Amino acid sequence: xxxxxxxxxxxxxxxxxxxxxxxxxxxxxxxxxxxxxxxxxxxxxxxxxxxxxxxxxxxxxxxxxxxxxxxxxxxxxxxxxxxxxxxxxxxxxxxxxxxxxxxxxxxxxxxxxxxxxxxxxxxxxxxxxxxxxxxxxxxxxxxxxxxxxxxxxxxxxxxxxxxxxxxxxxxxxxxxxxxxxxxxxxxxxxxxxxxxxxxxxxxxxxxxxxxxxxxxxxxxxxxxxx
Ligand SMILES: Nc1ncnc2c1ncn2[C@@H]1O[C@H](COP(=O)(O)OP(=O)(O)OP(=O)(O)O)[C@@H](O)[C@H]1O
Ligand SMILES: [Mg+2]
Numbered sequence: 179x180x181x182x183x184x185x186x187x188x189x190x191x192x193x194x195x196x197x198x199x200x201x202x203x204x205x206x207x208x209x210x211x212x213x214x215x216x217x218x219x220x221x222x223x224x225x226x227x228x229x230x231x232x233x234x235x236x237x238x239x240x241x242x243x244x245x246x247x248x249x250x251x252x253x254x255x256x257x258x259x260x261x262x263x264x265x266x267x268x269x270x271x272x273x274x275x276x277x278x279x280x281x282x283x284x285x286x287x288x289x290x291x292x293x294x295x296x297x298x299x300x301x302x303x304x305x306x307x308x309x310x311x312x313x314x315x316x317x318x319x320x321x322x323x324x325x326x327x328x329x330x331x332x333x334x335x336x337x338x339x340x341x342x343x344x345x346x347x348x349x350x351x352x353x354x355x356x357x358x359x360x361x362x363x364x365x366x367x368x369x370x371x372x373x374x375x376x377x378x379x380x381x382x383x384x385x386x387x388x389x390x391x392x393x394x395x396x397x398x399x400x401x402x403x404x
Contacts, residue, residue: 179244179340181207181230181373188396195373200236200397207373209340212364214384215377217393223377227343227394230375231266232256236310244340259321265334265372267344273318279305279329281312303319304332307369308362322353331363335370342372348380353358356394360386 186203189196199222207213215223228234229241232248241248244263248256260266273282283301288294305314308328318326327347334342344363346354360378365388367374376387384390391401 179373179390180209180242181205181217181244181375182240182343183226183230184240184242186236186241187228188222188234188236189265192325196367198396200229200361203239203393203398204389205398207341207375210368211372211389212367212374212387214387215375215393216379216381216384216390217399218306218340221393222396223393224345225257225396227266227345227375231264231343232260233284252344259280261337263340265332265337265339265342265379267327267330267334267342267347268347268350271318271330273326273329275318278315278317279310279321279332282318283333283336286333300336301332304335305329307335307366313400323350324359326353328362331359331366335366335372338370341372342374344369344374344376346377346379347382348383350401355378355388357383 183203183205186200188200189198203226205322215226217223229236232243243259246259251259252324277285280301284297287297287300302314303313305311309323311327313321313325348359351359360383363374363376389401392399
């Protein structure tokens with residue numbers, strides 16, 4: 179299931195007028211594809227992810243997540259769609275300090291009411307996929323920055339999302355560790371078939387992406403809009 183934005187425009191209140199954060203942006207990310215989004219600070223990258231995540235409603239345009247046109251959804255419907263179809267990874271891992279790596283993942287799935295044993299098995303499978311099977315019992319302060327970001331990514335995949343949205347996951351890491359995280363995202367995208375949109379400021383990471391979209395002042399300048 180894919181992610182599709184069609185002619186999306188988003189403005190924010192700005193003094194007397196409006197600031198255009200996204201200007202007629204169209205893109206399609208098919209399943210199993212990693213699309214990178216680059217562009218200068220303030221060009222609209224995080225706004226693009228917020229719209230795709232249904233956290234912000236655009237002024238105009240269509241946002242279709244895993245076949246569902248989000249325009250028809252109320253707040254509860256959008257929350258349900260986020261729970262079932264979207265995995266979101268922000269810059270800072272936001273892990274809960276008192277929980278182990280395995281528990282961080284299990285909390286997500288308990289929210290969606292799955293049987294405990296399958297939740298535990300799935301958490302271990304995902305920790306293994308991100309190379310942390312042997313760190314499952316560790317709490318965030320016992321993990322490195324890169325390991326915490328791996329837990330964050332595994333957590334986002336817990337409910338088998340069709341669409342994975344990732345905002346600058348490597349900004350707290352050095353280039354080498356950042357590249358390893360992006361390679362991991364590319365592998366998970368392929369193996370799990372997610373439609374992945376990755377915001378990055380590090381052009382060295384773009385080789386892992388199947389496609390790159392460049393934003394400038396809210397519109398796509400380079401890339402292949404749908
Ligand atoms: N909640 C908001 N209210 C008003 N303006 C906003 C809001 N969020 C973002 N903006 C403005 O919208 C524009 C795009 O911001 P956005 O956060 O999407 O940029 P970005 O490309 O993610 O930048 P960075 O690389 O610095 O994270 C900027 O001019 C920003 O100041
Ligand atoms: Mg941003």
